[in-house]
Amino acid sequence: MKKRSMYWRMVTASLARRRSRMITALLAIAMGATILSGLVTIYYDIPRQLGKEFRSYGANMIVIPTDSEHKITDEQFEEIKAGIPDGKLVGLAPYIYQNAKINEQPYIVAGTDLEGARKNSPYWLIHGEWPSQPRQVLLGNEIAKAIDLKPGEKFTLSTPKNKNESTQTDFIVAGTVTTGGKEEELIFMSLEDIKSIIGDKGLDVVEASVEAEQAELSQIVENLKQKDAALTPQMVKRVTASQDVVLTKLQSLVWIVTVIVLGIMMICVSTTMMAVVTERRKEIGLKKALGASNESVVSDFLGEGMMLGFAGGLLGSGMGYFFALQVGMSVFARRIHFLPAMIPVTVIVSIIITMIACSIPVSKTVDIEPALVLRGE
């Protein structure tokens, strides 16, 4: 009992008395631990974060009716919604297409859930605003140019009612949309608006943006197919296949960078520790001259190393999480997941590295004749 308390007194006193040197060592360890916990946290969170980022490519799954004569009903729409796991859905936009005329020129109206379309396609460039009131539309840029309409202006849309008659409805342009693709030649309005003009005929297509890799997505597609044969869900290959290719690359980039940085930092930490310990050859000599056994000298140093490693690891895992959080906020503007397992891992790795780094110089010095060391050789 006495022996143990003496041991701890020696260890703590040695740490406290040589404050500046110990702070140096602690800093080194904490830095290593920060990098360890920070990078590993980022590495684990990257797929999730980048996966979200890749959703800016727009919808990666579309559902069309199997039989082109049929439409998608509201119940089927709910089915699709239910088929996508909670929390994975970024946006879901049903579409109804309808021929219409403005000034006797033929155009196509797309009725959709505007909120869903907005989430699906963050790349749409809007001049003006998204429609927020009934009877407001988002006009494709090409149409806006062709018939010279600007946001805020009014126009009359005529839709066929039956063979020879047509319905005239007034709309206000809330904004125009530029994409470089087919959207520029469509007129977007809310589902309610289009249903109020042409009645409820069902949906032509449903576009979904799901936060999932190709494998996961094809599972969702399969399930949907199984559940309802009248629906044909498809992956948008261009988006899904390419996402897998690029995401794999980015992940392996972060992986290899993490490995290299960690490897080098760990060696750096060990050399610093080794330098700090080598300095204390005299102390080792003195202890031995007073009759300490080699084992007790080594265990003294290991005890110190362990405490340093523990403190440094703890400090580092906190700072590492803070760093990862900063990265998450500034790069992805999102919180990064906290990995509770990183704390013990960081602390244990720090302790192991410090102890290894201590034991190398100590075991070298321990065999030296105390007299030689004390004389200053």
Add this chain to the structure above:
Amino acid sequence: MFLRMIWGALFRQKSKMLMIAFTIALGVSLSTSMLNTMLGVGDKVNQELKAYGANINVVPKEASFLDDIYGVSDQEEKGQNYLNEDELGNIKTIFWAFNIVDFTPYFYAKVKVNDDSKDTRLVGTWFAHHMELQTGEILDTGMIKLKSWWEIEGEWVNDDDDDMIMAGSVFAARNNLKVGDSVELSTPNLKKTVKIKGIFNSGSDEDQYIYSSLKLAQDLEGKKNVVNRIEVSALTTPDNELARRAAQNPLSLTLKEQEVWYCTAYVSSICYQIQEVITDSVAKPIRQVAESEGDILNKTTLLMVLITILSLAGSALGISNLVTAGVMERRMEIGLQKAVGASNTKVIFTILTEIVITGIIGGFVGYFAGIGFTQIIGYRVFGSAIPPAPMVIPIVAVLVFLVTILGSIPAIRYLVNLNPTEVLHGR
């Protein structure tokens, strides 16, 4: 005498100095590799993002995309506008020609397959077209590279096959066609029997069409030297404020801004330059690809910058720590020097010189090790080398210099206040 002291210190304290040099080398290699990777990663990721295909669409003025997809404006055949096939090579002559990765033309023909009552769209295009430009440059470009996500059963068509086609999976399923089957294509101009060389699955509308060489499609429609549309895949710089303003109206820029804009690889300036070389064309960025590319590129670069900063801080701390430890350890020797009459400045100067020499050696070794690490990253991840950026050398040099000098400041302060007798006495 000074030199002898330095050399003596360096050699006698071999293991100590070696350790400092080693740590400096580690720190430098880390900084070098991270900085190089950070600077090179943008280009590499940009290349990878080309997997998403074209980011620029070139169409004739007044052309409509819509008939592609919904077949609406087909009712009346108005005077179609075309682009000139001859001018395609010009795309590779624009200011940013080097950034044009791939491009391919499309020509649309309406054909009846096996006397089907409905028309099917036949798309004539380049698959792996070989071009020799006036500039002497040789170029292979086309669909095969642009549509990396297509799944092919059978084989791609060659550009000189004029009796082979590729069928979309939806079209093939609808008509019960398999690879190797023969079908008859007919237009008012021509009847031709062709073989299906491949069936593709693209996961989009294209699956309902037939693809063939450009020549075959033009022959079927009785047209020469025309195309409907060109898709271009270009490496671009993410848009900034200037690019956004220019995209809205290039004329709103001042002369100087315009020059900057024109000479930066923004997608809008590349579009502008393509319009200059293709008569009566409109080049539009496909925002789905162009915008997202910019997003992901910016995010990846920022991520690398932050990781780089962290590793720079880490290596700086590692180096300065060891330098401090190294100097402190030598207080006996320095006490002796002071006891025999060395001035403070002289002592400091000697120590700094030693450390700087060690730093230079370590830095030199570390720089090359760092380039090695960069190449490991480049080859492991992207399968190609990341060119070392020259600007990394001064950055790392300044960093090492500052860190070693700063690292020795606390030690030097201590040494200056050192009382020789105390130290020599062993206190």
